[in-house]
Amino acid sequence: MGTLTEEILTNKLGREVHSGDIIITDVDYVMSHDTTTPLIINALDALNKGPWNPDKAVVVFDHIVPAPSIKAAMLQKKVKSFVNQSNISNFYQEGVCHQIMVEKHFALPGAVIVGADSHSCTHGAVGAFSTGMGSTDVAVAYATGKTWLKVPETIQLLTEGKFAEGVYPKDLILEMVRRVGADGATYRALEYTGETAQNMSVEERMTLTSMAVEMGAKAGMVQADKITMEYTGGQGNPIHPVNPKYQQTLEFQAEDIVPKIAAPHRVDNVHDIDQFTDLNVDQVFLGTCTNGRLSDLEVAAKILKGQKIHPETRMVVVPASQSVLKEAYLRGYIDIFTEAGAVVPNPGCGPCIGRHQGVLAPEEVALTTMNRNFQGRMGSPEAEIYLGSPATIAYSAIKGKIADPREVQV
Amino acid sequence: MTNVWVFGDDVNTDEIIPGRYNVTTDEQELAQHAFYEVCPEFSEQAQTGDIIVAGKNFGCGSSREHAPIAIKGSKVKAVIARSYARIFYRNAINIGLPILEVPDLINVTSDDIIEVSFDTGEVTVNGRKYHASRLPPFIRRIIESGGIVEFLRNHDISELENAP
Incomplete structure (x- = not known):
């Protein structure tokens, strides 16, 4: 018992x-x-x-x-x-x-x-x-x-x-x-x-x-x-x-949940997305053990299909595994990401620990699907990391600023 | 002179040692980057016998053992926190970093005079006495052995279960 x-x-x-x-x-x-x-x-x-x-x-x-x-x-x-x-x-x-x-x-x-x-x-x-x-x-x-x-x-x-x-x-x-x-x-x-x-x-x-x-x-x-x-x-x-x-x-209660953002530098510093819309983002990152799977890539691909990433924003997509990557290829998601202007490095932890594939400069702002937004985690301790869902980061990549994915018509 | 290094609540392992410095297992090299970005003075000025005082949930985040190793390499005499994150706590015990949990310790400043007794678990701040949480017997056995590796050199792991 x-x-x-x-x-x-x-x-x-x-x-x-x-x-x-x-x-x-x-x-x-x-x-x-x-x-x-x-x-x-x-x-x-x-x-x-x-x-x-x-x-x-x-x-x-x-x-x-x-x-x-x-x-x-x-x-x-x-x-x-x-x-x-x-x-x-x-x-x-x-x-x-x-x-x-x-x-x-x-x-x-x-x-x-x-x-x-x-x-x-x-x-x-x-x-x-x-x-x-x-x-x-x-x-x-x-x-x-x-x-x-x-x-x-x-x-x-x-x-x-x-x-x-x-x-x-x-x-x-x-x-x-x-x-x-x-x-x-x-x-x-x-x-x-x-x-x-x-x-x-x-x-x-x-x-x-x-x-x-x-x-x-x-x-x-x-x-x-x-x-x-x-x-x-x-x-x-x-x-x-x-x-x-x-x-x-x-x-x-699921119906009461709206898109959420964890703001720097604490994961429990969570607020409704409307408090951050219009904040410019330099980098968005889709991936990690939290959100790098096929269903996450699917959500982002639907939003990014036929769209271009904002010219002031870079997007990094790191599938959680080779099998996720292979299936994403077959389904056309990787084409959608690359045509939108994202880079798709090899599967792994990617830039989540600030060592490669998207390290942040001082005062840069990142919006990511990671699990942590600790100070200095993605590079400079003077950079800021915000956390959100795959839909939030995909839509924000197009807008170049934090944007509410409920506005998307797919 | 003993320095007292004071940190707040929820100090995470990225702050103790940023991930990009974890490309070594060398204690001294890791110590050079302890608190490197949130408190650069620490890596430059910390000396043997210093004391770290922190709030609740010290060492939260990553499982990286590089964090307690970096602190151990800085030769501090004690880490005293109101509470510890679970993985950091185990790591510290396992590698023999001297830590104490003092739940009611507040308002410590770097000017305070702190004395620590690991034998009695007594921490004195400007003459006022505090008591560290008592450790379970099997944890004390690990500490007394000098860490889990030293314990297992002479004992079977099953002995921890029924430690007196």
Whole structure:
């Protein structure tokens, strides 16, 4: 009897666990990327151990690929050598690690996953318990196949209703972050429940779960259902909550949500879009583990079809994975973006961490589908980052300023 | 002389060390860029034995362990915050960065005289005493070992579950 987190961990341990318990649990997968793996290698060397099971490790190059500097190249060379020596066959350089984890079905309903990246909570979209940790913690999981956890209490985010035209899951999650606050869910798990979340595709659910950490949460999850099991091809154990006791329940009515913007330099600094319309933007960016999937590109392509980006604005589109990119080609979205004047670099994290593919100058303004608008994240600390939905950024790219996508006639 | 470096609420890991400086695992090199953009004086002037004081949710954001490593490399004696973000907290414990959580600590300035005792968890600010949150026994075992890697050299991970 318990929340989704308690039920998954109870199933994993084979005994009933409750929030507050300190447990050692087996993990189904460990995941790390080009930036966090070097410190994992150092910790494994200090432990004199390799991966407990190379087939249960997933290493993804996504943060800065291909390497834009000699230093980055040297670290990636070190990681590649570790991957080869450790016989890790799950090695990818074809998209954002969280997209790879879900798309290639490493993340499955009922699984327990630790990732050396804070947005590892994204994998909860398929009903897994997945949490982000630092490199040393993940090195321990690499070495032993286990991790320690304090079983978290859960906040239920209960959604009802349908979105109005021009409103998307990103607007809902920004409103959730505003209400919960940047540390309102620290040490807790989030369960996104109710009609609106249940009607979302797995892709859309990933937009909600990826931003759980922006509220401080350990995990963000949507209970696996028919939509999930269709996505995984029947793989995984669709564990569900049983008479859960939530620490708190917050209700959200989809009809009441309007397009939202998170203003600098805090993710919980969220306001209705009308407070920012007419603010000039130098760069718009569509992509990331939060909003770089096919459905996100589709929304933007519909708005940009036959249109040109404003001459004072540049647009960067980074598909979340090669498979997203391939499908976007087939559907003509990439043609639409390039004809509109956008650049489409290779899949990965893109400019989200300010290292390449769209670094900001002082006083530049960016409007992006990222999950964070922290000062200096995309380059100069004197630049400003605003967050919005794929529809908002696509329409704003045409106008050259923040613009309300509800005005679009498609 | 001990410097007291005061930061506000919700200091994120991009502020502690911007992502573009994470192209090394070297502690000293990372320390050169600690708080590089939000408080450039820190990387230039911080010295052994200094103290960092912050508000709530210190270290929120990325899982990058480069953040606590950069602070550790700056040789501060203690980081004291009203609360920590979850991943940063685990990272700090794991690598042996000396941190204390003091929920009722407010209005500290860089002119204050601060004394810290990790043995008793007592923090004294201009003579006024505060108490750090008590750590669970298994966390204390990790700290006493000098971090999780040192702990696992001599123990099995299962010993954490039933730490006395």
